[in-house]
Amino acid sequence: MNQKLVLLVDDDKDFIEQQSINLTAMGYQVATAYSAAEAQDWLARQQPDLAIVDLMMENTDSGFVLSYHIKKQHPEIPVILVTAVTRETGMSFDLINSEEKQWIKADAVLPKPIRFEQLASEIRRLVN
Amino acid sequence: MDSPVKEGTIETLTLWIVDDEPGLCLGAAKSLNEYVVTFSDLPERVGFSVTSFHTGEAFLEQVDLGVLPDILLLDHRMPGISGLEILEILSARNIKLMTIMITAYGTFEYAVQATKLGAFDFVPKPFTPRELRYSIEKAVRDLILTRKARQLETEKKKVRFEMISVVSHELKSPINAIEGYLDIMKAQRLGAGISEYAAMVDRCMVRINGMRKLIVDLMDLTRLESGQKVRHVQELDLVPIVKQSLESIGPDAAVKQLAITLDMPEAVMMTADPTELTMVCNNLLTNAVKYNIPEGSIFLTIQPTETRVMIQVRDTGIGLSDDDQKRLFQEFSRIKNEQTRDIEGSGLGLSILKKIADLYHGQVSVKSEFGQGSTFTVTLSRGN
Numbered sequence: 001m002n003q004k005l006v007l008l009v010d011d012d013k014d015f016i017e018q019q020s021i022n023l024t025a026m027g028y029q030v031a032t033a034y035s036a037a038e039a040q041d042w043l044a045r046q047q048p049d050l051a052i053v054d055l056m057m058e059n060t061d062s063g064f065v066l067s068y069h070i071k072k073q074h075p076e077i078p079v080i081l082v083t084a085v086t087r088e089t090g091m092s093f094d095l096i097n098s099e100e101k102q103w104i105k106a107d108a109v110l111p112k113p114i115r116f117e118q119l120a121s122e123i124r125r126l127v128n
Numbered sequence: 129m130d131s132p133v134k135e136g137t138i139e140t141l142t143l144w145i146v147d148d149e150p151g152l153c154l155g156a157a158k159s160l161n162e163y164v165v166t167f168s169d170l171p172e173r174v175g176f177s178v179t180s181f182h183t184g185e186a187f188l189e190q191v192d193l194g195v196l197p198d199i200l201l202l203d204h205r206m207p208g209i210s211g212l213e214i215l216e217i218l219s220a221r222n223i224k225l226m227t228i229m230i231t232a233y234g235t236f237e238y239a240v241q242a243t244k245l246g247a248f249d250f251v252p253k254p255f256t257p258r259e260l261r262y263s264i265e266k267a268v269r270d271l272i273l274t275r276k277a278r279q280l281e282t283e284k285k286k287v288r289f290e291m292i293s294v295v296s297h298e299l300k301s302p303i304n305a306i307e308g309y310l311d312i313m314k315a316q317r318l319g320a321g322i323s324e325y326a327a328m329v330d331r332c333m334v335r336i337n338g339m340r341k342l343i344v345d346l347m348d349l350t351r352l353e354s355g356q357k358v359r360h361v362q363e364l365d366l367v368p369i370v371k372q373s374l375e376s377i378g379p380d381a382a383v384k385q386l387a388i389t390l391d392m393p394e395a396v397m398m399t400a401d402p403t404e405l406t407m408v409c410n411n412l413l414t415n416a417v418k419y420n421i422p423e424g425s426i427f428l429t430i431q432p433t434e435t436r437v438m439i440q441v442r443d444t445g446i447g448l449s450d451d452d453q454k455r456l457f458q459e460f461s462r463i464k465n466e467q468t469r470d471i472e473g474s475g476l477g478l479s480i481l482k483k484i485a486d487l488y489h490g491q492v493s494v495k496s497e498f499g500q501g502s503t504f505t506v507t508l509s510r511g512n
Binding site for chain 2: 025084113116
C-alpha cells in the first residue's frame with residue numbers, strides 16, 4: 001500500500017521527535033528537516049504529500065518564507081504551518097479571515113501544542 | 129506637562145495669573161516672561177508663557193472649555209468670585225492645578241482653608257519679583273518630580289509586563305515538550321513496554337532542568353536588578369575563587385577532552401562579594417566549555433592593574449557571527465543554529481554577567497569569529 005509521506009520542518013528537536021512518532025502512528029511515512037535550508041535541500045530531490053512547517057525557526061520567520069516557496073513551486077502540496085506564537089503574545093495567525101489567507105501561503109495554521117486528533121483530522125482533510 | 133523634554137531645550141509651561149489688579153498682572157508677567165528656571169540637581173530648564181485674567185469668572189470660562197494652565201497664580205479678593213471660591217469649584221470638579229495664592233488678605237483661617245482646598249504655596253502681597261520666582265521655582269520642581277515619578281511607574285509596569293510575557297513564552301516551550309512526550313506515553317504509541325520510553329523520559333528530565341535553571345537565573349537577574357540581594361562585600365583574593373570555578377567545570381571539560389591553559393598571578397586582592405565573582409567565573413567558563421569543540425582549548429587569563437582586574441576567557445569553539453554578537457547581551461537571546469542546536473541554556477547568563485560587572489564599575493566585551501572561537505573579557509574595579 002502506498003503510504004503518504006509527510007515532511008516535518010522545525011528547529012525544535014522535541015517537536016520533531018514527538019510528531020515523527022505521532023505521524024508514524026497515524027500511518028504516514030516521515031521525513032524531517034531542522035531548518036528551512038535543510039528542507040529546501042530535501043525538496044530539491046523529493047516531494048512530500050504534505051508538509052508541516054514551524055513558523056519561526058532560528059529566530060526568524062524562515063518557516064513562513066519556506067511555506068510561501070513550497071506553495072509557489074508546488075501548489076499541489078498542502079502545507080500546515082505550526083506556531084508557538086499565539087494570541088497571548090499579542091500576535092495571532094489563523095486563516096479565518098480572507099485578508100490573512102491572502103498573504104499567509106498555507107492551507108492551515110495550527111497553534112502549538114498540537115493535539116493528536118486535531119492534527120490527524122487536518123491531514124486527512126488536506127491529503128485527500 | 130506630560131511628555132519628557134530633551135535635555136538642553138527650554139520647556140515652556142503655561143502660567144495664568146488671576147488678579148483684578150492690572151498693574152500686578154503686568155509686573156508679574158514681566159518678571160516671568162523672560163525668566164528661565166534651572167536647578168542644580170535636575171537637568172530641566174523651564175520657561176513660562178504668561179496669561180492674565182482680571183476676574184475669576186473669565187478664568188472659569190476657560191476651565192469650562194477644558195483649558196487649564198500648568199501653574200495658577202490666584203488672588204483671593206476680587207470683585208466677583210473670590211480665590212477661595214475658585215479653589216472650591218476646582219476641588220468640586222476634581223481638577224488638580226498647581227496653585228500659588230497671591231493675596232494681601234492673610235488670615236490664618238484663610239491659609240488653612242486654601243491649603244485644604246489644594247493650594248500649593250502662598251506669596252503675600254506686596255511681593256518682590258524674587259519672592260514670586262522663589263515660590264514658582266518650588267512649584268516647578270514639584271511638577272517635574274511628579275512627572276518623573278509617573279513616568280517611572282509607567283515604565284516599571286511596561287518592563288514588568290514585558291518580562292512576564294517573555295518568561296511565559298520561555299516556559300511554554302519546555303512545558304509543551306514534556307506534555308507531548310507524556311501524551312505519547314499515555315497513548316502508548318510506542319507499545320506497552322516502558323523501556324521503549326526511556327529516551328523520552330530522559331528528555332523530559334533535561335527540559336525540567338532547563339526550566340529550573342531558567343527560574344534560578346531569573347531570580348539572580350531580578351535580585352541583581354532590584355538591589356534586593358544582600359551583598360557580602362569584603363577584602364578577598366580572586367585567585368582561589370577562579371580555581372574553585374575551574375574545578376567545578378572540570379568534569380564537563382574532561383568529557384569534551386578540553387585543554388585548559390592558565391595565566392594568572394599568585395594572588396589578586398580586591399574588595400568584592402565572593403558569590404558575585406563566582407558567578408562571573410562560572411558564567412565565562414561554562415560558556416567556554418558548552419560552545420567548545422571536542423579536544424578544543426580554553427585559555428584563562430587574569431591580569432590585574434593597580435585599580436582593576438581583567439578576567440579573560442578564550443575558547444576554540446564555534447564562535448559567533450557579527451549579527452549574533454550584536455544580539456548577545458539581550459535577555460533570553462540564544463544563538464540558534466546547527467551547531468548550537470543541542471546546547472541548553474536559559475539565555476540569561478550574559479545579562480547576569482553584565483549586571484554584576486556594573487556593580488564593579490566594570491565592562492564586558494566579546495571578540496569572536498564564526499567557526500574559530502570567542503574571547504570574553506570582563507574588567508572589574510578592585511575597589512581599592
